[in-house]
Amino acid sequence: MTATLIDGKAIAARMRGETLRDARALTESGWAPKLVSISVGDVAAAEIYVRNQQRQASEAGVGFEARNYPESISLEQLTGVLAGLNADPRVNGIIIQRPLPAHIPVKALQKAVHPLKDVEGMHPASIGNIVYNDLALGPCTAVAAVEILKTLPLKLEGLDVCVIGHSEIVGKPIAFLMMSLGATVTVCHHLTRQVAVHSRAADAVFVAVGK
Structure with missing residues (x-):
């Protein structure tokens, strides 16, 4: 049995190329796409993220x-x-950079961004729509992880999947996305007994616990 290398960079490059073609078509029609990043106060903690996002946006047109x-x-x-x-x-997407000052709750800002401009997929409507398999914009990490799995030579219908971690922005969205694709999903978290039993029995494992 040979291992299959999951080349996330190659997958990202392909998707970025598709976005670049779409962005150029929009620009030619007079609607150049634009992303706005919002940060508050000392930006040192978010600076690397902003730089990376700016570079990726530029490469995607x-x-x-x-x-x-x-x-x-x-x-x-x-x-x-x-x-x-x-x-x-003229603005197609909005990103809220973290951390934010203590007097500004991040959830309040996420709710204030229009769901169709919420490119991070963090608006409650964006997360809630996943339950109905209506994915306009979903949480980035969760959607990316599922897109990577979809590139593999696996039949997703009936696939046994174990998700370790049940956060609102990664674990839970992954579970709902996989269920919508026909997978059988087990979600483990910090109160789960014998996580190894569930993960070893699975065909695919998503680990979303920050380590």
Whole structure:
């Protein structure tokens, strides 16, 4: 039995190429796609993420604007900024960078981003739609992990899958996405007894526990 190398970089490059073609077509029709990054206060912790996102956006033919607001900005002011971006037809996607100051709860901002501009898939509607197999935009890590599995020579219908970790942004969305593809899913978490028993019996294992 030979191992199959899962080349995530190659998969990403293919998808980026598809996005680049779509972005160029939009640009030629007068609707150049644009992504706006929102950070608040000291950006050192998020700086590497913003740089990587800017590079990836450029390679995909998508405009990228990084906005940084002072730490003193209020939740109401920031919500107003997001309302303006939601209404702006020139803006196609919005990313909320973390960490945020203590007085600005991240969930409040995620709810303030329009679901169809929520490229991180973190709006409650984006996560909830996965239950109905209506995937417009889903949590990035979960969707990426499932897309990688779909490239393998496996029949997904009836596949026994074990998901270790049940966070709202990775574990649970993966479980629902796999169920929608016909897989039989077991979800393990910190209260699960004998995780190894479930993982060894599975055809595929997703580990989403931060290590």
